[in-house]
Amino acid sequence: MLPPARGSAKTLAMSQKPVAELTEAVAVEELTRLADEIAQHDIRYYQDEAPTISDAEYDALKLRNAELEAAFPHLIRDNSPSLRVGAARSEQFAPVEHGVPMLSLDNAFSDEEALEFEARVRRFLRLEEPVFFTAEPKIDGLSASLRYERGVFVRGATRGDGRVGEDVTANLATLKEIPKRLVGEGWPEVIEIRGEVFLGHEEFAALNASAAAAGQRTYANPRNAASGSLRQIDPKVTAARPLRFFAYAWGYVSSPFAETQWEALQKLKAWGFRITPETRRVEGPGWLLAAYREMEAVRPKLGYDIDGVVYKVDRLDWQQRLGFVSRSPRWAIARKFPAEQARTILEAIDIQVGRTGALTPVARLKPVTVGGVVVVNATLHNADEIARKDVRIGDTVILQRAGDVIPQILGVVPEERPPGAEPYVFPSRCPCPLQTPVARETTASGAETVVRRCTGEFACPFQKLAHLRHFVSRRAFDIEGLGEKQLTAFVQRGWIQEPADIFRLARDEDRLAELRAAEGYGETSVRNLVAGIEARRTIPLDRFIYGLGIRHIGETTAVVMARGYGSAAHFLEAMDKVAARDPAAVEELDAMDQIGQAVIDAAAAYFAEDHNRRMVRNLVAELTILDTEKPKSDTPVAGKTVVFTGSLERMTRDEAKAQAESLGAKVASSVSRKTDLVVAGPGAGSKLKTATELGIQVLTEDEWLALVAG
Ligand code: IVH
Numbered sequence: 081m082l083p084p085a086r087g088s089a090k091t092l093a094m095s096q097k098p099v100a101e102l103t104e105a106v107a108v109e110e111l112t113r114l115a116d117e118i119a120q121h122d123i124r125y126y127q128d129e130a131p132t133i134s135d136a137e138y139d140a141l142k143l144r145n146a147e148l149e150a151a152f153p154h155l156i157r158d159n160s161p162s163l164r165v166g167a168a169r170s171e172q173f174a175p176v177e178h179g180v181p182m183l184s185l186d187n188a189f190s191d192e193e194a195l196e197f198e199a200r201v202r203r204f205l206r207l208e209e210p211v212f213f214t215a216e217p218k219i220d221g222l223s224a225s226l227r228y229e230r231g232v233f234v235r236g237a238t239r240g241d242g243r244v245g246e247d248v249t250a251n252l253a254t255l256k257e258i259p260k261r262l263v264g265e266g267w268p269e270v271i272e273i274r275g276e277v278f279l280g281h282e283e284f285a286a287l288n289a290s291a292a293a294a295g296q297r298t299y300a301n302p303r304n305a306a307s308g309s310l311r312q313i314d315p316k317v318t319a320a321r322p323l324r325f326f327a328y329a330w331g332y333v334s335s336p337f338a339e340t341q342w343e344a345l346q347k348l349k350a351w352g353f354r355i356t357p358e359t360r361r362v363e364g365p366g367w368l369l370a371a372y373r374e375m376e377a378v379r380p381k382l383g384y385d386i387d388g389v390v391y392k393v394d395r396l397d398w399q400q401r402l403g404f405v406s407r408s409p410r411w412a413i414a415r416k417f418p419a420e421q422a423r424t425i426l427e428a429i430d431i432q433v434g435r436t437g438a439l440t441p442v443a444r445l446k447p448v449t450v451g452g453v454v455v456v457n458a459t460l461h462n463a464d465e466i467a468r469k470d471v472r473i474g475d476t477v478i479l480q481r482a483g484d485v486i487p488q489i490l491g492v493v494p495e496e497r498p499p500g501a502e503p504y505v506f507p508s509r510c511p512c513p514l515q516t517p518v519a520r521e522t523t524a525s526g527a528e529t530v531v532r533r534c535t536g537e538f539a540c541p542f543q544k545l546a547h548l549r550h551f552v553s554r555r556a557f558d559i560e561g562l563g564e565k566q567l568t569a570f571v572q573r574g575w576i577q578e579p580a581d582i583f584r585l586a587r588d589e590d591r592l593a594e595l596r597a598a599e600g601y602g603e604t605s606v607r608n609l610v611a612g613i614e615a616r617r618t619i620p621l622d623r624f625i626y627g628l629g630i631r632h633i634g635e636t637t638a639v640v641m642a643r644g645y646g647s648a649a650h651f652l653e654a655m656d657k658v659a660a661r662d663p664a665a666v667e668e669l670d671a672m673d674q675i676g677q678a679v680i681d682a683a684a685a686y687f688a689e690d691h692n693r694r695m696v697r698n699l700v701a702e703l704t705i706l707d708t709e710k711p712k713s714d715t716p717v718a719g720k721t722v723v724f725t726g727s728l729e730r731m732t733r734d735e736a737k738a739q740a741e742s743l744g745a746k747v748a749s750s751v752s753r754k755t756d757l758v759v760a761g762p763g764a765g766s767k768l769k770t771a772t773e774l775g776i777q778v779l780t781e782d783e784w785l786a787l788v789a790g
Pocket residue numbers: 182183184185186216217218219220221222223276328329390409412414
């Protein structure tokens with residue numbers, strides 16, 4: 081699946097017109113669009129951990145919003161993005177109200193803006209003499225607040241919306257760099273320590289590599305990985321991730337403990353926290369700029385992401401006097417680094433065909449180093465994106481790598497377009513030898529999407545190859561000795577047309593003999609290949625289902641279906657019925673956890689196709705498919721979906737979940753019409769309310785224990 085269409089931000093919400101030329105009516109319209117757009121990106125960033133625009137693009141939207149608000153202050157909306165920090169928190173964790181709100185920082189994007197900040201501070205304080213500032217690296221992670229009472233770590237929370245965060249105490253407690261008890265002396269009786277949770281580059285790479293190997297989703301950048309790792313339901317998962325923590329600020333304190341930011345940082349260090357070693361104390365405007373340059377220079381050597389420098393007025397009494405404007409302090413500013421960009425030549429645009437026939441344009445670039453990495457490819461997403469950016473072969477393109485795995489093409493440099501470069505025409509035919517026509521995909525309601533698909537389906541050799549590649553991939557059948565190269569060669573020889581052919585090949589003595597004699601093969605590699613194939617002749621049901629490559633049926637869904645059906649026979653019988661839209665079979669599938677209409681439609685379409693049915697039948701004939709153990713069925717809660725909410729007093733959440741699951745129940749985190757039981761303890765809120773509204777049975781913790789005991 082392609083990521084959601086991106087970039088609409090630039091075309092929709094932001095006009096290019098100078099603010100001074102805008103009429104009030106146009107400004108209102110643009111502010112409305114900006115508010116919507118930014119809110120959506122906030123959700124993608126903070127809640128989904130899946131941003132669809134780069135930080136620089138996001139900053140540009142916020143900047144435009146701020147400019148408009150400065151020019152039209154009476155038009156500032158109640159829900160203005162400038163008044164909001166972060167996005168609403170998720171419901172997974174209990175809410176924690178911060179003793180002092182966790183605010184955000186204003187940004188400066190140039191030397192001029194940094195100098196203006198310095199001058200503003202002096203003007204405000206009516207000072208002639210230079211002011212001391214700390215210059216601290218701006219760590220690119222997620223902020224957390226740690227409450228210590230009498231030196232003991234009692235609660236840890238995410239920032240959330242700035243006022244109320246999420247209680248992630250158990251998860252934060254697993255971090256080595258977060259002291260469970262403060263050491264030394266002189267700490268206030270109660271103090272909220274603020275700092276950044278983050279993941280180093282090496283740890284990030286290792287985490288993604290093992291996630292990929294285990295068939296789990298990978299993270300786009302270290303910040304998302306840190307956020308995802310911290311917001312795990314199971315603290316054991318967090319504990320296994322090498323998250324780090326730098327302390328740089330504080331919230332509520334029961335008594336003052338320092339006179340300057342610098343002194344405060346030294347105290348945090350003495351109490352057992354890590355502080356950023358690059359932090360400097362500098363005096364006057366020249367040194368502010370020098371500190372930025374210095375930070376820029378050390379950035380590549382740090383081993384973790386920083387996205388700028390934070391300047392803070394050193395004297396705390398002056399910070400106090402400076403105070404806040406809306407949600408940011410007047411005494412601090414973040415001087416942001418520009419996202420790492422480079423220019424290079426677009427040498428070609430290749431079209432890749434996925435297993436479902438989706439055509440994805442890939443930019444082939446003249447190799448260029450961006451942020452320490454040599455980049456040769458970048459995604460162009462889809463035809464609309466190419467047209468919107470008017471990217472042409474031969475163009476000099478601006479490439480950006482903002483910690484993301486896939487580099488983005490921001491746009492072209494029009495002055496450097498070679499003469500005669502023609503607009504790119506997205507192919508109307510599949511690049512495969514059959515050159516089947518391409519169709520623009522429509523949604524169920526008939527709306528056109530950005531996806532173009534090859535209409536050749538099973539006939540298209542590229543689609544077929546992509547499909548087979550999926551079949552042998554690690555998370556599916558994981559056939560050792562049958563990599564991309566071998567697979568392509570066998571497909572070209574006409575030996576492998578469909579998955580069953582792989583297993584037929586393993587016992588086709590004539591072909592194996594031919595292979596032994598072929599260049600590049602030999603006795604050993606053929607023996608290994610046969611062993612690799614034979615090892616997968618017996619396969620668990622979930623891998624079998626996933627290997628079929630049905631749209632929308634990823635690994636998780638495959639596991640759910642395998643559990644639901646138990647055996648291959650049952651699965652196949654049910655699929656035939658779903659294809660025939662048999663109401664009972666559709667209902668059975670729909671009732672499975674997390675399965676919705678998209679999966680039902682995809683399964684029905686797949687099994688309605690004769691070609692697919694034949695292919696599956698041939699494959700099944702070659703295999704032994706292992707049953708998936710069905711959850712227990714003879715307990716009072718077997719097959720029921722249970723939600724625990726509020727606080728439990730006789731067991732921990734983890735215990736309750738494990739117990740319910742061992743008795744064949746499914747434990748869900750949110751209440752929906754698929755929920756059978758809600759166990760509510762003291763403090764239960766919105767979930768309990770929803771349950772009552774939906775008429776779902778609600779039990780107390782004691783009633784639940786009696787039920788499962790009985
Ligand atoms: S001070 C009232 N110091 O940047 C200001 N923030 O945009 C409190 N950050 O939410 C923040 N390094 O997540 C501060 N040395 C540093 C920082 C830092 C990273 C993050 C933090 C904050 C965001 C502000």
